[in-house]
Amino acid sequence: MKKHDQDFIKRQNRLTVFEIIKNQHPISRASIAKRTGMSATTVSRIVGELAEQGYISESEQVSSGLGRKSTLLDIAASSVLSIGIELDTHQIGIGIVDMKGDVVFSEAYPRTADESPDHTIVRLESIIGDCLKRHEIDRSKVVGIGVGLPGIVNHKQGIVLFSVQLGWKNIPLAERLKVLTGFNVAVDNELKVKALAEHLRGAAIGSSRTALLGFGNGVGSSLILEGQIYRGDWNSAGEIGHTTMDPNGALCECGKAGCLQTYINISSLLGEAGKIRPIRTIDELFEARRAGEGWAVHLIGRALEYMAITVNNIVCMYNPDSIILSGELIDRFPGIYEEVEALCLTRFVWEPVRGSFHILRSRLNERGVIIGSGLLAQDWFFELD
Structure with missing residues (x-):
């Protein structure tokens, strides 16, 4: 085997071990060897290098059954x-x-x-x-x-x-x-x-097929498959906000007519509200809805229906096990989550797939x-x- 091939394998093994410790800490050397198929000697060598560089730390020994003990490895976070x-x-x-x-x-x-x-x-x-x-x-x-x-x-x-x-x-x-x-x-x-953050640290820990939807100043989605971001050929996978809902609909800021986000995003909602009376912020629009003003009830209700339609389209296309609702609209108005979930389960999600996924809130929100x-x-x- 050529030297550069050996170096590449060593680098990949090191990265694999480190990622396991990062994402599944605390963990023992034996568990890492079992998960990766690497020899105990190889794992110990890599762990020694990472510890010497200060990236990982060893915890106190803990019992692992029948009197046996193993040292657990953790991340030196700071x-x-x-x-x-x-x-x-x-x-x-x-x-x-x-x-x-x-x-x-x-x-x-x-x-x-x-x-x-x-x-x-x-x-x-x-x-x-x-x-x-x-x-x-x-x-x-x-x-x-x-x-x-x-x-x-x-x-x-x-x-x-x-x-x-x-x-x-x-x-x-x-x-x-x-x-x-x-x-x-x-x-x-x-x-x-x-989506990567939610998969590693948030609502989608343990999920193998996660779709995150964002509703705010724009509308978009992202898919995590087996821990990896699905990007498509041009890193544009997930731009669902610019799928066409009505070719004769309102103009989108992208220049096309009838894009999905023209029914949901904040600027479009405020633009529609402005036809009735001056509305400067999304908070004012939701206040008008709470006050029972018919036009505001209709406008936000329609937006929530299109959010549920978006969930259905993503589920039908990608069959994820988890859908995470996120974005400024979800973060600032938490009640939207329950309303969209109810619309999904009662009206808009195709019946054969209704029980195949979980609808989740973003745990990380604006962070x-x-x-x-x-x-x-x-x-x-x-x-x-």
């Missing part, structure tokens, strides 16, 4: 940190994430919808530097930056190919932010990193993209390390 960023139309969210996916701190900053890519990137550099300084974060522990944003992203090169919400096209975000900050940068679609982006940056670091 030995590696990453910066997770959520970049949205009206807000920049930032947090420091440790190896267990816990958020050390998080903050949010306003952003205007017409803010240019150049201005946003310069602001990101300033925000990152300020946060690290104020929270006294050791830069030597920070292994990279992860950014989650709406749109189609070339995740391998960190290029934002097209984002309707941000108004960006062909922006080399990873390259430009790395030049400014000195950190390696991973960039991906916001729902893909959020999901920050956690997922931070974990993505860590994954990149350990793949290269």
